[in-house]
Amino acid sequence: xxxxxxxxxxxxxxxxxxxxxxxxxxxxxxxxxxxxxxxxxxxxxxxxxxxxxxxxxxxxxxxxxxxxxxxxxxxxxxxxxxxxxxxxxxxxxxxxxxxxxxxxxxxxxxxxxxxxxxxxxxxxxxxxxxxxxxxxxxxxxxxxxxxxxxxxxxxxxxxxxxxxxxxxxxxxxxxxxxxxxxxxxxxxxxxxxxxxxxxxxxxxxxxxxxxxxxxxxxxxxxxxx
Numbered sequence: 670x671x672x673x674x675x676x677x678x679x680x681x682x683x684x685x686x687x688x689x690x691x692x693x694x695x696x697x698x699x700x701x702x703x704x705x706x707x708x709x710x711x712x713x714x715x716x717x718x719x720x721x722x723x724x725x726x727x728x729x730x731x732x733x734x735x736x737x738x739x740x741x742x743x744x745x746x747x748x749x750x751x752x753x754x755x756x757x758x759x760x761x762x763x764x765x766x767x768x769x770x771x772x773x774x775x776x777x778x779x780x781x782x783x784x785x786x787x788x789x790x791x792x793x794x795x796x797x798x799x800x801x802x803x804x805x806x807x808x809x810x811x812x813x814x815x816x817x818x819x820x821x822x823x824x825x826x827x828x829x830x831x832x833x834x835x836x837x838x839x840x841x842x843x844x845x846x847x848x849x850x851x852x853x854x855x856x857x858x859x860x861x862x863x864x865x866x867x868x869x870x871x872x873x874x875x876x877x878x879x880x881x882x883x884x885x886x887x888x889x890x891x892x893x894x
Contacts (some may be wrong), residue, residue, distance in 0.1 A: 692729025699861030816847035
């Protein structure tokens, strides 16, 4: 007994909703990671995982919109290309997940060390651009100094207001966490979400994948009726 056409329709609809949801998450967290990467601290020398995630997120949203349009417009020829692009999305999504999660493994601990070094190097700079980035990091990541409030004392400098939740002078109760470790942890959290979503949604999408050719065949039959 074959699968009812209504069931195929709703499964294919569900597939596109899953792709759109996955794309939206990758786009959002990719944008957050990209923003953090561009705040004066170069997180990754060879690859911007944030930019990669944004690209896949946009591709996923476009693919979901394209699939829904093809279904409602009864365009089997378009759905044929849809299946091909969907397969490509699966592949690049797996690559993104592998790269993001691989960067969190012990074998890639050097990546986190590089981020910490970049933050420490930033704190050693003495120009206006660096100061703006430092205050942004301390305020938004709720941290203070390269390795804690003691860093400012070691530099014989007054603890800035960006180190305190009150944002007022004098800063008497600064954040205890250092920005090097805090910033690296935030980068890793975002990469964990990106990698988890990219890998986690792939099996769900694969489960629906078999219905895409079914929709193509169905629509081609409908055109000849």
